[in-house]
Amino acid sequence: MSFSTKPDAWSRRKIVAGAAAWAFAGLFQPASAAAWDIRKLNGEDYASVENIKVFYRFEKYSRSGANLVLENPKVVMRMTVGSAECTMNRVKFVFSKPVTEIDGKPFVSRTDLTKLIDPVLRPNFIKNAGNFRTVIIDPGHGGKDPGATNPYGTEAEYNLKVANLVRTELMKLPPPHNNLRVVMTRTIDKFLSLQERVNLANAIADDAIFISLHFNSGGRAAHGIETFTLSPPGVAHYGRGVVAADALMRAGNQHDSANVALATAVHGMVVRGLGQNTFDRGIKRARYTVLSGVRHPAILLEGGFMSHPYEARLIHKPEYQIALAKGVAAAVVKYRNAVTNRVQANPPN
Numbered sequence: 001m002s003f004s005t006k007p008d009a010w011s012r013r014k015i016v017a018g019a020a021a022w023a024f025a026g027l028f029q030p031a032s033a034a035a036w037d038i039r040k041l042n043g044e045d046y047a048s049v050e051n052i053k054v055f056y057r058f059e060k061y062s063r064s065g066a067n068l069v070l071e072n073p074k075v076v077m078r079m080t081v082g083s084a085e086c087t088m089n090r091v092k093f094v095f096s097k098p099v100t101e102i103d104g105k106p107f108v109s110r111t112d113l114t115k116l117i118d119p120v121l122r123p124n125f126i127k128n129a130g131n132f133r134t135v136i137i138d139p140g141h142g143g144k145d146p147g148a149t150n151p152y153g154t155e156a157e158y159n160l161k162v163a164n165l166v167r168t169e170l171m172k173l174p175p176p177h178n179n180l181r182v183v184m185t186r187t188i189d190k191f192l193s194l195q196e197r198v199n200l201a202n203a204i205a206d207d208a209i210f211i212s213l214h215f216n217s218g219g220r221a222a223h224g225i226e227t228f229t230l231s232p233p234g235v236a237h238y239g240r241g242v243v244a245a246d247a248l249m250r251a252g253n254q255h256d257s258a259n260v261a262l263a264t265a266v267h268g269m270v271v272r273g274l275g276q277n278t279f280d281r282g283i284k285r286a287r288y289t290v291l292s293g294v295r296h297p298a299i300l301l302e303g304g305f306m307s308h309p310y311e312a313r314l315i316h317k318p319e320y321q322i323a324l325a326k327g328v329a330a331a332v333v334k335y336r337n338a339v340t341n342r343v344q345a346n347p348p349n
Contacts, residue, residue, distance in 0.1 A: 038110065039102050046100060046107035049079070056121055068099070068106055075121065081106050085282065088120055091268045092282035096235040115232045119257035120264050129258040129297065129339035134181045134208035135170055135332055136201050138290065139163035140300075141214075143191025148217035148306040152316040155215045155306055156189065162303065163213050165325030170332060177333050181206070198293035202251075209262055209335070210298035211328060212290050215315060216305045223308040224279030227267040228300040229259040230292055231285040238284040250292040258297035258339065265335035266301055270327035277314060278304065301328070 037048040049068060053061040058070040058077070066081040078087045084095040093116060097109040108117070119126060139159035141147030147155030167182045183204060185197045192200075201210050216222070228238070230252040236242040252259065263283045271280045281302075291298050303324050304311045314320045 039107055041100060041102065041107075044097060045110035046102065047110055047113050049099075049106040049108060052108065052113065052117065063106070079106070079108070086117075089268075090280075091264065091271065092280045093120070094238070094282045094284045096232070096285060111232060111235060115235075115256050116260055119260045123261040123264075123335075123338040124340065126257045126261055126339050128207070129255075129261065130336055132207040132209050132296070132336070133179065134183055134204055134206045136183045136185065136204065136208050136210040136294075136296065137163045137166050138185040138197055138201070138210060138212040140212055142186050142189055145191055148215060150306045150312045152312055155217075158215055158303075158306075158315055158321070159213045160186070160189065162321050162324050162328075165322055166211075166213070166328045169325050169329030173329070173333065177336065180332070183208075194289040195293070197290055201290075201294045201296060201298075204296070208296040209258075209332070210290070210294045210296045211262075211266065212288075212298070212300040213328075214300060214302050216302040217307045218305060220307060220309060223305050223311045224281040225267065225271055225274070225304060226281035226302045227263045227270075227283045228286040228288065228291065228302070229263045229283065230256070230298065231287050232256050235285050237287040246287070250287075251295050252292050252298055254295070255297040259291075259299060261339055262297050262331075262335050263299045265331035265338065266299060266328055269331040269334060270301065270303070270324060273323050273327040273330075274320070277320070278311075 036051050039046050039048075049070070050061065052058070053070055058072050058075070060069075060071040062069045066083075068079045068081065070077040075089060079099045081099050081101050084098045086093045086095055095109065095112040095116065097112060100107050123129070139156070139162070141154075141156035141159060143156075145156065147159070149155065163184060164187075167184060170180055170182050173180065185200050186192055197212075201208070216226070230250060231237060231246065233249050233253060234242070234247055236246055260283070267283050271278060286300070288300055291300060304315050304320075306312055306315060
């Protein structure tokens with residue numbers, strides 16, 4: 001990633017939160033599935049990349065060494081044998097298992113096929129996902145819990161600023177999206193426990209979506225945007241191995257497909273809108289309390305690193321905060337449009 005060293009470079013950039021490089025919008029009328037080539041490895045089912053190519057009507061499948069590319073006029077999907085990273089139209093995803101070679105052919109875990117690839121490529125197959133009327137915005141931390149800090153400010157402060165901007169953008173939406181209700185878990189610098197946030201979200205009887213806003217912290221070299229969705233049953237929290245509790249079904253797992261679809265919209269629009277001023281760290285799986293407990297489609301967005309010398313200055317800029325907010329608001333519309341109008345046909349369950 002190359003950051004400009006000019007202090008006013010951001011203010012001179014036009015923030016574009018328009019068409020994200022993203023595979024949404026019901027692009028596929030899948031081919032009728034011939035027998036899927038399903039193999040078992042270490043107790044996990046895997047589906048062949050060739051099957052994925054045929055079922056989702058990719059017109060071209062090429063391989064160069066470990067690198068795999070599936071293409072049609074609207075989607076380019078890239079994977080690498082031995083890696084868990086995948087991009088679809090340049091938006092990065094992190095699989096639960098690396099792409100694996102079996103008998104000289106590449107295979108993807110069934111979990112990643114059904115819980116990630118399919119919802120991204122066919123969001124309009126997600127039942128009732130487009131019926132939501134409420135957007136719950138959760139500014140992380142607050143009060144006695146400032147979150148990450150640096151010389152410019154606190155994470156809690158920035159979370160609330162961006163949340164208020166998102167609310168403003170959503171309230172300005174034209175028809176037919178001007179009927180959305182926006183609920184904030186907090187509107188002031190107030191401490192809420194994670195369970196209190198979950199309880200507030202679950203008290204909303206309407207169909208809703210939940211977006212938790214945060215900023216990251218790590219070593220001085222760590223930078224970029226990452227988005228988390230709840231790990232499906234059997235999939236670990238990002239960065240650690242599987243433990244026994246990972247096998248349990250959580251409340252949030254009832255929306256595994258919608259979670260990924262929502263994350264794709266938000267992550268894609270935010271990364272696209274920030275352009276060269278950010279780095280795509282990918283859409284990942286995690287077991288954060290708010291993702292596990294909220295009974296609506298839910299994601300957690302990390303909008304940059306407070307600990308990165310240059311990114312910290314960007315986060316402090318109102319222009320950056322506005323760009324984040326516009327990306328999130330535009331993604332709500334994109335997600336709502338994408339998950340509407342269901343059609344029929346399914347990959348292997």
